[in-house]
Amino acid sequence: MGATHLPSTEFDGTDMDDQLEAEAEAQLGAPPEPMVQLLGPDGSLGSDPVFSKYAEKLDPDALRGFYADMAKIRRFDVEATALQRQGQLALWVPLTGQEAAQIGSGRASQPQDYIFPTYREHGVALTRNVDLAELLRQFRGVSNGGWNPKDTNFHLYTLVLAAQTPHAVGYAMGIQRDQKLAAANAVDGGEPGQPEEPKAAVMVYFGDGASSEGDVHESMVFASSYQAPVVFFCQNNHWAISVPSSVQTRIPLANRAKGYGFPGIRVDGNDVIAVHAVTEWALEQAREGNGPVLIEAFTYRVGAHTTADDPTKYRGSDEESLWRAKDPLDRLEKYLRAEGLADDAFFEQVRADGDELAAYVRKTTHDLETPDIRTAFANTYVEAHPLVAEELAWFEEYSAGFADEETPAPAPATEARSAAAEPEITEAAN
Amino acid sequence: MTTMTIAKAINEGLRATLTNNPRALLMGEDIGALGGVYRVTDGLIADFGADRVVDTPLAESGIIGTAIGLSLRGYQPVCEIQFDGFVFPGFNQITTQLAKMHSRSNGNLTVPVVIRIPYGGGIGSIEHHSESPEALFAHTAGLRIITPSNPHDAYWMIQQAVDCQDPVIVFEPKRRYWLKGEVDTQTPGASADPFKAHVLREGTDATVVVYGPLVPVALAAAEAAAEDGHSVEVIDLRSISPIDFDTVTASVQKTGRLIVAHEAPTFGGIGGEIAARISERAFHSLEAPVIRVGGFHMPYPVAKVEEDYLPDIDRILEALDRALAY
Ligand SMILES: Cc1ncc(C[n+]2csc(CCOP(=O)(O)OP(=O)(O)O)c2C)c(N)n1
Secondary structure, eight states: OOGGGSOOSTTTTSOHHHHHHHHHHHHHSSOOOSSBOSBOTTSOBOOOTTTHHHHHTOOHHHHHHHHHHHHHHHHHHHHHHHHHHTTSSSOOOOOTTOHHHHHHHHHHSOTTSEEEOOSOOHHHHHHTTOOHHHHHHHHHTSOSSOSOHHHHTBOOOOOSTTTHHHHHHHHHHHHHHHHHHHHHHHHTTOOTTOOOOOOOOEEEEEETTGGGSHHHHHHHHHHHHHTOSEEEEEEEOSEETTEEHHHHOSSOGGGHHHHHTSOEEEEETTOHHHHHHHHHHHHHHHHTTOOOEEEEEEOOOOSOSSTTOOGGGTSOHHHHHHHHTTOHHHHHHHHHHHTTSOOHHHHHHHHHHHHHHHHHHHHHHHHOOOOOHHHHHHHSOSSOOHHHHHHHHHHHHHHHTTTTOSSOOOHHHHHHHHSOOOTTOOGGGO | OEEEEHHHHHHHHHHHHHHHOTTEEEEETTOSSSOOTTOTTTTHHHHHOTTTEEEOOSOHHHHHHHHHHHHHTTOEEEEEOSSGGGSGGGHHIIIIIITTHHHHTTTSOOOOOEEEEEEOOOSOOOTTSSOOOHHHHHTSTTOEEEOOOSHHHHHHHHHHHHHOSSOEEEEEEGGGTTOEEEEOSSOOGGGGOTTSOEEEEOOSSEEEEEOGGGHHHHHHHHHHHHHTTOOEEEEEOOEEESOOHHHHHHHHHHHSOEEEEEEEESTTSHHHHHHHHHHHHSGGGOSSOOEEEEEOSSSOOOGGGHHHHSOOHHHHHHHHHHHHTO
16 A cells, blocks of 8 residues: 555645755755764864854864863863772763763853753763762762752763653753743733843753663654754764664664654764854754754764773774774864964863863862761652651661760761761752 | 532642642643543643643653653643553653652752552453552652542642642542542641541541542441441551551551551552551550451453452451451
């Protein structure tokens, strides 16, 4: 039975596919390129009919800033890996290779935007001014979060793959409602002279592996149905632990967006300028009410999945070298030097800043305070809860039982006893 | 005071919430024009519009996950899950995300999402439409679970659930949706605290603890027992997490015997939790072991035999006989 025999009510008279393509073209100004790239591996700047204009807005300071950020976060990554090796962290999730994808996209966001990361977005965290030492709390086992997302609009890491994607869409739906309410208030007279709230969007990160999770699908359906202001940012780093991206998808991931009815763009994820341009465009689309965008940053996780992983078991070193030749830092350095935008002194300074950050992180990690387990009692529920109160009372009594003994009490009890008996302490107060 | 069904009471409770709380919104499958498969949200979209009564795509994880996101933005979503057996695609979001967001953010974030789930059997339905999965959620710290058994509670509890800053699951006894009763919409009275159990009938020989759909069954059993000369106290638990153990303990200290009945399978269920706690709290008051009455360890059976599965008056009376025999 051919398609012509299929009765269709919802698409009557229109060819949905063509229509979507036309819409995408209208928004993009041209059919999407297979992969957007501006800065090539050799450090030369190419052009793109849509995105070059975003790149042109970048002044030398911004470009040097990209480099400094990427170098900083790479240095941080090396330090955190070392800390893990020395037993100071339970686990580390390295980002080396993905600096451009993260710095480029993070720097394209604005303070009013809200970001939902997964667990490898240390570079994005840097762009959102999260204290990188706080980022290590989770990996050191002193917190399941570590920072207050309200301070930076950078949400907590999420370890259940893709679980954050619907949260992002819901948050974006909330932004939509806020804007409607604000508009209604303005019509009602509102408060005169109040500056208009800047328009906001949401960006959510996930990997090529996570793209197979049902939550990504459901999120894209919701985002599309409600035209939510959300940018899906998929870092296709080619490997989900040991499984290659070809097992997750047979088509470029960016192409999936079309099936949901919004634009999808594949961008060279090792090209910080292109990533920035594409993300800026996508966030603008979202903020302006044009609905969601999917960005697939085509990149590579150069190191291990985590410090518990052994990539030699599943991939060859030739593949790694191939990608090292596309290194995001090298290519920007080449460009900056060739254009006379940065000299040895600049790169020296960047190195020194990196070492300083590393020293700070090393010192702060050692000093990260182990919380009192009472904070866990205090934070399980917002409102008073009899079971929690009962178990806390038992714990207090049990701990107090060790007070008179000469032999040292078990570790948690000792710490609990020595800490102030304030059940409502939260880590944020530290 | 007005008389209404439980379904209508929840509808009115939601209406009051939407009226009083501009940040509240409803989300779910078919809850708009249709008014939900049980018509609990009937008419609300007409009065509050599609932004406040949201017909969602057919995706439970998406519903709960986006509700979490909305709540992070300051909204208070009330999600409807169409039937008990269909909450499981959303189980991940409820247990790994919703329940833990407050604690893993060290208290910085709150996610006051409400999830309404019509639950329980006795309506002759097909599979996945008659289950009682409350224990699966009660085991997860960070969630609160309540279940009304009468219209007055239903009217107030749904509003209290939305007001609560913790995530709350409201299990609605679907076979009692059409149970009528008086509702005082002016004041909650004794229903002011949704997490407190109610002693519905005083007695001296044994205590029967129930909740949701089994409340009328337990009251009828107590009535029958009275004809045999046994004085049975009946407690409507109302809240499954937390459980009001103080009220149960006080009752057992008076009666010396405890029977817990629920539709969910007894193994690993709420009844076992109550039995254990009461044996810890009131061991010396007990004159018989705590006896559980509940479903069997099997998938909810086909409708034609559900009467053999569901605890009824006789099953509760049999348990009472056993308790009294000690
Ligand atoms: C729901 C779920 N299943 C399995 C895991 C274990 N796990 C952690 S990372 C990972 C691979 C993820 O790959 P991808 O999404 O491509 O992201 P990447 O780590 O490469 O950035 C797996 C299977 C998990 N965290 N969550």
